Amino acid sequence: MNSTVYVHTAKLLNNVSAIKRRLNNNVKFMAVVKDDAYGHGLTQTANRLESSVDWFCVARVDEGVLLRKSGIKCPILVFECPTHQTSTLFRDYHLTATLTHRSTFDILEDGTEYQINIDSGMRRLGVLPEEASEVAELVSKYPKLTCTGIYTHFAKSDDPGNPEVAYQLKKFNEVRPLFDAQLLTHTANTGAIFHYPDHDLQFDAVRPGVSLYGYGAGEHVIDDLEPAIEWKSFLMQVKPIKKGESVSYGWRWQAPTDGYIAAVPTGYAAGIPRLLSSSIEYAINGERFEQAGTVSMDYSMVFLREKQFNVGTEVTLLGGKAMHAKEWADKAQTISYEITTRLHPAIKREFLD
Numbered sequence: 001m002n003s004t005v006y007v008h009t010a011k012l013l014n015n016v017s018a019i020k021r022r023l024n025n026n027v028k029f030m031a032v033v034k035d036d037a038y039g040h041g042l043t044q045t046a047n048r049l050e051s052s053v054d055w056f057c058v059a060r061v062d063e064g065v066l067l068r069k070s071g072i073k074c075p076i077l078v079f080e081c082p083t084h085q086t087s088t089l090f091r092d093y094h095l096t097a098t099l100t101h102r103s104t105f106d107i108l109e110d111g112t113e114y115q116i117n118i119d120s121g122m123r124r125l126g127v128l129p130e131e132a133s134e135v136a137e138l139v140s141k142y143p144k145l146t147c148t149g150i151y152t153h154f155a156k157s158d159d160p161g162n163p164e165v166a167y168q169l170k171k172f173n174e175v176r177p178l179f180d181a182q183l184l185t186h187t188a189n190t191g192a193i194f195h196y197p198d199h200d201l202q203f204d205a206v207r208p209g210v211s212l213y214g215y216g217a218g219e220h221v222i223d224d225l226e227p228a229i230e231w232k233s234f235l236m237q238v239k240p241i242k243k244g245e246s247v248s249y250g251w252r253w254q255a256p257t258d259g260y261i262a263a264v265p266t267g268y269a270a271g272i273p274r275l276l277s278s279s280i281e282y283a284i285n286g287e288r289f290e291q292a293g294t295v296s297m298d299y300s301m302v303f304l305r306e307k308q309f310n311v312g313t314e315v316t317l318l319g320g321k322a323m324h325a326k327e328w329a330d331k332a333q334t335i336s337y338e339i340t341t342r343l344h345p346a347i348k349r350e351f352l353d
């Protein structure tokens with residue numbers, strides 16, 4: 001794909017430490033590596049994190065299967081609803097399923113472990129509070145299935161001080177006593193861990209995702225987190241350009257001075273939002289240069305001013321705190337999560353250990 005995503009293992013592990021500094025004693029660490037570890041590379045990321053965490057969480061059962069096939073031994077929780085098509089995979093690969101509705105009891109195969117997702121307000125997946133007592137009674141009627149945990153998910157924890165977090169927590173706490181006290185209980189995503197230290201929501205375990213990769217959940221940048229990736233491409237062609245000459249589709253950008261313009265063989269198909277055309281910068285030898293003109297499918301142009309860099313010169317699109325994915329996210333009216341998960345899976349992920 002003419003670019004490489006480098007992942008710094010040391011930064012991932014520093015982010016794990018930053019998260020652990022916020023945890024109460026004996027709180028287990030369930031690392032969320034769904035969606036190709038937020039674009040970082042599922043099996044490589046999990047492999048580097050396994051000795052520092054207690055669990056992995058994935059969105060889909062196929063991701064759990066990939067983790068098992070790559071040799072991951074620790075417990076794995078799958079968030080999605082199990083189906084008759086996927087139910088044997090949970091048992092065969094020893095993946096912990098999520099019970100999202102009473103119908104899940106009849107879908108899971110004997111010998112499967114599961115955890116109960118309580119929908120305390122997200123209104124996505126999970127058992128509604130008013131159905132919780134019925135589900136609690138059914139647990140003992142399915143003795144060939146093993147319930148190991150109960151959890152919920154916050155809708156607004158990225159926003160510090162939001163009263164809805166306390167509201168969801170209250171809903172969850174109301175139904176929690178219906179179930180066995182021993183079950184592994186967890187609620188906290190990144191926002192809850194970082195923005196709600198004064199709320200009693202860590203229970204037995206936490207489920208951080210985006211913070212592992214170095215990003216905060218909301219508008220706030222968290223100083224001791226650092227983005228683990230660097231996304232690098234190179235100058236494929238360099239040519240002179242005169243003041244006032246236009247570049248790329250629509251000729252929406254004109255050179256402000258005479259200088260050099262270069263084509264970087266990475267465009268929106270690889271994951272640069274086209275919306276960001278002419279509004280971001282790339283780094284070359286530590287110096288920032290403006291991305292010039294409409295981002296196209298396979299190319300984006302960069303204005304080198306008076307610098308005639310050689311073809312092949314390395315270009316950093318994203319990297320560390322200096323070239324922060326949040327900068328792109330803010331300009332594209334999205335969140336860092338979407339920037340990193342949009343990095344095309346065919347781009348090589350190279351881990352720097």
Ligand SMILES: *Cc1c(COP(=O)(O)O)cnc(C)c1O
Nearest residue numbers: 032153189190207208209210217
């Ligand atoms: C994605 C997800 C998380 C992790 O959320 P972050 O905001 O990335 O920390 C935790 N729990 C569930 C159920 C999720 O879907």
